Amino acid sequence: MLDITGVAGVEAHNVDRLRTARGALIIANHPTLLDVVMIQSRMDRCPCVVKHEQIRNPFLFGVVRAAGFIRNDDNPENLIVQARHHLAAGANIMVFPEGTRTPPKCKLGKLQRGAANIAIETQADLIPVVVHCNHDTLKKGVPWYRIPPSKIQFRLEVDPPILFNDIHDPGLPRAKQSRALTRFIKEYILSRLKHDFAGNRT
Numbered sequence: 001m002l003d004i005t006g007v008a009g010v011e012a013h014n015v016d017r018l019r020t021a022r023g024a025l026i027i028a029n030h031p032t033l034l035d036v037v038m039i040q041s042r043m044d045r046c047p048c049v050v051k052h053e054q055i056r057n058p059f060l061f062g063v064v065r066a067a068g069f070i071r072n073d074d075n076p077e078n079l080i081v082q083a084r085h086h087l088a089a090g091a092n093i094m095v096f097p098e099g100t101r102t103p104p105k106c107k108l109g110k111l112q113r114g115a116a117n118i119a120i121e122t123q124a125d126l127i128p129v130v131v132h133c134n135h136d137t138l139k140k141g142v143p144w145y146r147i148p149p150s151k152i153q154f155r156l157e158v159d160p161p162i163l164f165n166d167i168h169d170p171g172l173p174r175a176k177q178s179r180a181l182t183r184f185i186k187e188y189i190l191s192r193l194k195h196d197f198a199g200n201r202t
Helices: 033-039 052-058 061-066 074-089 114-122 172-194
Strands: 009-012 025-027 093-096 124-133 151-160
Touching: 025 033, 025 114, 033 093, 033 124, 033 151, 074 093, 074 114, 093 114, 114 172, 124 172
Parallel strands: 009 151, 025 093, 025 124
Antiparallel strands: 124 151
16 A cells, blocks of 8 residues: 555565564564554564553554554563463564664664563574664654655565574573673664665664
8 A cells, every 4th residue: 555655665675584484583673653564464473562552552452452462561471471372383473672663863772671581581583674764754753744855665674584592692691691682683783774775864
């Protein structure tokens, strides 16, 4: 619909990596409101970890429940139990490590440790998806009705899977494991955004 109506253009590269993935964590940066739609449209079974505001939103509540999304403010043990259940069944889980949309004029917001904690507890491999957008439209704090000066262009790049055992050091204390993995995810995504075609971001 975005392409047909001319509202935005969407390029997607290496999406077969999503279609063939089983039992993986899909991690992505989160620049706009449409990221989850564009990524999940490429997969059959992929519940998303969402913040509690989405569960309580009267407009989104039914959709979020029907899709089997996982709330991230619940009991942490329950979150891990749900994640293990979905991954063991062959489904993937999508996590935005920022926990919310990227602030305007930034390439990446502050990362939460939820993605790292799920990975450590389930030992699931990671599939990074890097989302590029040429405008700040639909970013956090930007009104959805603000019209950009030119057509919105999205580019999704699905990178090769990252094996959990290649990036995890079981010899570290549990808290340091989480910090180290979160730092790895942050540095990885930022390295892939160095040549982001939205040149106005820092």
